[in-house]
Amino acid sequence: MTMSSINAALAHAHEPIYLSPPHMGGLEMDYVREAFDTNWIAPVGPHIGAFEQEFARIVDAEYAVALSSGTAALHLALLHLGVGPGDKVLVSTLTFAASVNPIIYVGAEPIFIDSERTSWNINPVLLEQKIREMVADGQPPAAVIIVHLYGQAANMGPILAICQEHEIPVIEDAAEALGALYRGRSLGSLGRAGLFSFNGNKIITTSGGGMLVSDDQELIAHARKLSTQARDPVPHYEHSEIGYNYRMSNVLAAIGRGQLQVLSQYVQARRQNAHIYQELLGSIPGVEIMPEAEWSFHNRWLTVMTVDPAKCGTTCDHIRLALECEKIEARRVWKPMHMQPVFARYDCVGGHVSEDLFEKGLCLPSGSNLQFAQMERICHLIRTLCHV
Numbered sequence: 001m002t003m004s005s006i007n008a009a010l011a012h013a014h015e016p017i018y019l020s021p022p023h024m025g026g027l028e029m030d031y032v033r034e035a036f037d038t039n040w041i042a043p044v045g046p047h048i049g050a051f052e053q054e055f056a057r058i059v060d061a062e063y064a065v066a067l068s069s070g071t072a073a074l075h076l077a078l079l080h081l082g083v084g085p086g087d088k089v090l091v092s093t094l095t096f097a098a099s100v101n102p103i104i105y106v107g108a109e110p111i112f113i114d115s116e117r118t119s120w121n122i123n124p125v126l127l128e129q130k131i132r133e134m135v136a137d138g139q140p141p142a143a144v145i146i147v148h149l150y151g152q153a154a155n156m157g158p159i160l161a162i163c164q165e166h167e168i169p170v171i172e173d174a175a176e177a178l179g180a181l182y183r184g185r186s187l188g189s190l191g192r193a194g195l196f197s198f199n200g201n202k203i204i205t206t207s208g209g210g211m212l213v214s215d216d217q218e219l220i221a222h223a224r225k226l227s228t229q230a231r232d233p234v235p236h237y238e239h240s241e242i243g244y245n246y247r248m249s250n251v252l253a254a255i256g257r258g259q260l261q262v263l264s265q266y267v268q269a270r271r272q273n274a275h276i277y278q279e280l281l282g283s284i285p286g287v288e289i290m291p292e293a294e295w296s297f298h299n300r301w302l303t304v305m306t307v308d309p310a311k312c313g314t315t316c317d318h319i320r321l322a323l324e325c326e327k328i329e330a331r332r333v334w335k336p337m338h339m340q341p342v343f344a345r346y347d348c349v350g351g352h353v354s355e356d357l358f359e360k361g362l363c364l365p366s367g368s369n370l371q372f373a374q375m376e377r378i379c380h381l382i383r384t385l386c387h388v
Contacts, residue, residue, distance in 0.1 A: 014327070015327070016327040016328070016329070017327065017328045017329065017365045017370070017374050017377075017378065018329045018365065018367065019201065019302070019329040019330065019331055019363060019364075019365055019366065019367075020201040020202070020301070020302060020365070020366050020367050021200075021201070021367050021369070022200050022201075022205045022207075023262075023266065023367060023368045023369045024258070024259075025258060025259065025261060025262035026258075027257075027258035027261050027262075028254070028255045028257075028258030028259060029258070030258065031047060031254035031255065031257045031258050032251060032254045032255060032258075034047075034254065035047055035250055035251050035254045040250045041250070041251060042249075042250065043247055043248075043249045043250065044247075044250060045249075045250025045251075045253070046250070047250045047251075047253040047254040047256075047257060048066050048247075048248060048249075048250055048253040050253070050257060051066055051248075051253040051254075051256045051257050051260075052064040052065060052066050052211070052253075054257060054260055055196075055211055055213070055256070055260065056213060058186070058260065058263065059174075059178070059186040059187075059188050059189050059194070059196075059213055060185065060186045060189045061186075061188065061189045061194065061213035061214060061215060062214070062215040062217065063213065063214055063215070063216070063217055063219075063220035064211050064212065064213045064214075064220065065211070065212050065220050065223050065224045065227065066209065066210075066211055066247070066248035066252075066253055066256070067209065067210045067211065067212060067223075067227055067246045067247065067248055068208065068209060068210065068227075068245075068246045068247065068248060069098075069197065069199070069208065069209065069210040069246075070098065070173070070175040070195045070196055070197030070198075070199070070210035070211075071098045071101065071102060071210070072210055072227070072244070072246040073195035073196070073210045073211060073212035073223075074098070074099070074102040074145070074171065074173065074195050075102035075105050075106070075244075075246075076212060076222075076223040076226050076227060076244070076246065077171050077192075077193040077195065077212060077214075077219070077223065078102055078103065078105075078106050078108070078143065078171070079106060079223075079226060080193075080218075080219050080222045080223060080226075081142070081143055081169050081171075081192070082142075083103075083106050083108050083142045083143055084106050084107050084108060085106075085107035085108065086107075086108075087106075087107075087108040087109070087141075087142035087143075088108065088109045088110075088111055088134070088139065088141050088142060089103045089108050089109070089110055089111070089141055089142055089143045089144070089145060090110075090111050090113055090127060090130060090131070090141045090143075090144045090145070091103065091110050091111070091112060091113070091144070091145040091147070091337070092112070092113060092115070092121060092122040092145070092146065092147040092149070092154075092173075092337075093112035093113060093114060093115070093336040093337045093338045093348055093351065093354050094114075094115045094120060094121075094147075094149060094333075094334055094336050094337075094353075094354035094357060094358070095147040095149065095173070095334055095337060096175075096334055097337065097340065097342075098175070099145060099147050099173050099175075099337075100337050100343060103145075108142060109346060110337070110343065110346050111130065111141070111346065111347045111348070111349070112336070112337050112338045112343070112346065112347070112348040112349065112351075113126050113127050113130065113348075113349050113350065114126055114348070114349060114350025114351050114352065114353050114354050115149075115353045115354045115357065116155070116353065117353055118155070118291065118293050119149070119152050119153065119154060119155060119291075119293040119295075119296060120149050120150070120152065120290060120357060121146070121147065121148065121149050121152060121153070121154035121155065122146055122147065122154055122159070123350065123353070124154075124155050124158040124159050124162075125158075126349045126350050127144070127159060127162065127349075128158065128162045129349070130349050131144075131162055131163070131166060131168065132162075135166055140166055140168060141168055142168075142169075143168065143169050143170070143171055144159070144163055144168055144169070144170050144171070145170075145171045145172075145173055146159060146170060146171070146172050146173065146191065147173040147175075147176075148172065148173065148174050148176065148177035148180060148187050149176065149334075150176055150290065150298075150300075150301055150302050150304055150363075151176050151177045151178075151179075151180045151203070151270075151298055151299035151300055151301035151302070152177070152180065152290070152292065152293065152296050152298045153177070153180055153181065153182035153187055153293065153295060153296035153297070153298070154182075155293070155295055156182045156190050156295075157183075157295070160190060160191070169191070169192040169193075170190070170191030170192055171191055171192060171193050171194070171195070172187060172188050172189075172190060172191045172193070172194040172195070173195055174187040174188035174194050174195060174196050175195060175196055175197035175199075175202070175210070176197070176202070176203075176301045176302075177196075177299060177301070178196050178202070178203050178204065178263065178299065179203060179263055179264070179266075179267040179299040180267075180296065180297055180298060180299040181296070181297035182295055182296060182297075183295050184297075188213055189213065189215075192214065192216060192219070193212060193213065193214040193216070193219060194212075194213045194214070195210060195211065195212050195213075196210060196211045196213070197209075197210050198210060198211070198252075198256060198259075202301070203263070203266055203267065203270065203299060203301050203368070204256070204259035204260065204262075204263055204266065205255070205259060206248070206252040206253065206255045206256040206259070207252060207255065208252070209248045209252050209253075209256065210248075225243070226241070226243050226244055226246070227243070227244060227245075227246035227247045228243065228245075228246075228247050229243035229244065229245060230242060230243025230244075231243065265368075266368040267299045267300075269368040269369075269370075270299060270300040270301060270303075270366055270367075270368055271298070271299070271300045273300060273303055273366050273367075273370055273375065274289060274290075274298075274300040274303040274366075276372065276375050277289055277303050277305070277364060277375065277379065280375065280376070280379035280383075281305065281379055281382060281383070284312055284382075284383060284386050285308075285311040285312055285386075286307060286308035286309070286310065286311025286312035286313075286386075287305055287306070287307055287308075287312055287382075287386065288305060288306050288308075289303065289304070289305050290303070290304040290305070290306075290361075300366065301366065302363045302364070302366045303363070303364045303366045304333060304361055304362065304363050304364070305361070305362055305364060306357065306360040306361050306362075307319065307360050307361075307362060308360060312386040312387075313386060313387055314385045314386055316332065316359075316360055316361060316362035317332070318385065319362060319381075319382055319385055320332065320362055322381060322385055323378065323381060323382075326377075326381060328365060328377075328378055328381070329365060330362055330363060330364055330365065331362070331363040332358065332361065332362060332363070333357055333358050333360075333361030333362065333363065334358065335358050336348075336351065336354040336355060336358055338351055338354075339351075339355065339358070364378065365378060
């Protein structure tokens with residue numbers, strides 16, 4: 001470390017470092033002020049339509065509907081596809097529970113598919129084997145949910161091929177993957193529908209919220225109706241199906257419009273974080289940064305490393321607790337869904353890869369406003385624990 005970087009590190013030595021804090025770009029308040037000045041504080045308002053249109057353009061989708069969360073988006077997509085009791089849905093096991101909960105909401109049954117090591121995402125070979133097995137048994141899956149983990153693209157080519165062969169709709173859970181690409185194409189735009197999250201820790205945030213996108217106009221129109229209590233288009237309040245209060249407010253959409261203006265630089269900043277971590281930690285025996293698959297432009301929402309205790313003499317949980325003592329937030333990799341008590345009774349194809357990644361994986365602070373001196377501080381602590 002240089003003397004200037006040491007001084008900078010000492011100046012920030014007692015400041016908390018968060019995993020992925022919100023990062024405002026400056027334009028958000030202008031849009032919010034406009035909402036207040038024009039009194040569009042109620043849920044509806046012009047920022048919602050503008051946010052949907054601007055977002056759809058960014059992810060190369062024809063249509064979009066702004067919602068209260070990414071979970072709501074997945075729920076509405078499943079409802080439109082008619083997924084319900086007696087149906088089975090194939091889904092990645094290495095993910096957050098929000099990728100699975102909506103399957104249960106609609107009364108269907110999840111079947112978990114293990115990861116492959118190149119991208120950590122769903123294994124296309126295992127997925128194809130399970131689909132062919134289910135088709136042969138006369139019960140093909142009602143849908144496949146593909147999670148683009150930590151902002152890395154799943155290997156969508158073979159996934160889409162097998163699903164198209166059997167006319168199985170694909171929903172992309174791109175909650176963590178805004179700004180990421182599969183062979184140059186925006187994630188979320190490849191399947192029947194895609195969903196995104198604007199939770200406070202995501203690459204851009206509206207404090208809370210989500211977006212459902214699709215090239216299927218009917219799907220988006222139906223989701224929009226369901227998200228506003230499924231009111232029928234008549235002068236009085238009439239309802240012919242059950243609806244939900246899933247709409248996004250005009251004020252939150254205003255924040256989202258401001259955040260969209262800085263998306264590309266936030267992706268660049270997070271990718272730079274991963275590069276710096278690689279430079280500072282990559283030489284430690286047994287420590288590896290999550291790879292970037294050749295088909296993927298990884299947005300590096302979170303930089304994730306794996307720790308092999310046999311090679312580096314410590315564990316990811318030991319590192320996490322040591323960082324916590326220094327007010328540095330780190331987080332274990334998602335615990336696979338097939339290992340979760342609430343989902344333990346459901347089938348899983350494979351599981352050893354995702355279990356190993358959970359056992360060895362640790363998410364490092366990755367905010368787009370993370371400073372180099374903070375990363376040096378983090379890496380110095382990790383290298384000390386690894387006796388390097």
